[in-house]
Amino acid sequence: MKCGIPRTVADRLARGSSIVWQRRSEALATWVRAGRRDDLTGWRAVLGPAFRLAVLGAAGWLVARIVRARPMLMWALAAGWLIAAWRASRPTTDEETEDASEDEPEQGPAVSGPEAVRQLLADLIGDRSGVHLSAVLSHLQERGLGEGWEVAELRSRLEAQGVPVRRSVKVAGRVAYGVHRDDLPAPSPSEAADRAA
Template structure:
């Protein structure tokens, strides 16, 4: 197989970045539209916010198309900005080694595997950081740099319910309550070496642990301080 030229490597990098940028913008737009749903209402009223937000996105797309059609020179500024954003969307490690052999190797990169899956501790920290004390899934996904589906996956794995919650300044939507998370694991107690006294000594006794599991309490003899 012939070695790809520098131009081909740059073209693959730009194409890869555009796919990532489109996927990221689509996920954020979808999350923004879904955040307009009101779970405390029923029927059309519940999705009215979603419809309004979808109409805003459609109007913005139509306005952009009209702007480009009326003033095509805008593309001289828009295209470089788009290419710059596409390259910035590629993780640093992927940008350094773009598509070593063929398109299949590029699709196997970590960035192509989908949005990152946060850990339970990361979700817990995000709830503590943005919650009041409850947090919407869309807000958590934005804070963690992932999607609401990935946040749901973590919560479902640890049997944490997703339910309608009210978040200060944002109304009611699908989210999670801080009190639903399990308590953090307690730190293990220090182990006392064989033959060494522990740290819980009283004034009158000394406890010694031995390797065989025996526990011996030594009481020092009382000293007579009365003058002879």
């Protein structure tokens, strides 16, 4: 007996489902971890993640209750999942691969080296006192970088590069996590010499 779905379609959906599951679970885990307060210690510091985990549990329970009450909604959920899986596992054409390989040298340094990170932050800060991490993340994602990242992940990556992140940076009347102009690392001697030349 032959299967009605071609094997390549089934493989693509299986691969896409795995990608979607991984992305969603990582995004939710990052969101839960971002609730931790650095200014508190002990059990008070984990109240944020515990609350966010409870919200996720309540949302899952609510969705399950709704689907049990209206089983037809399962078709919509399944269709949404299949569409997301299909898109996530979209094969790249040779032309897209060539375009991506041409873009890599330009995009790679934007998040790779300390000097490139410092320059990116300096450009985003401009003449203001600082830049919010959400603005940095939006800037990166508009250029196809940092896909699936949350502010907490960007924060840890910046701190790993030696860039101090403040909890309260005021920009345009809003206060949020960000990088203050005063905390920007000084340019390396080679970068300073290149700018002078």
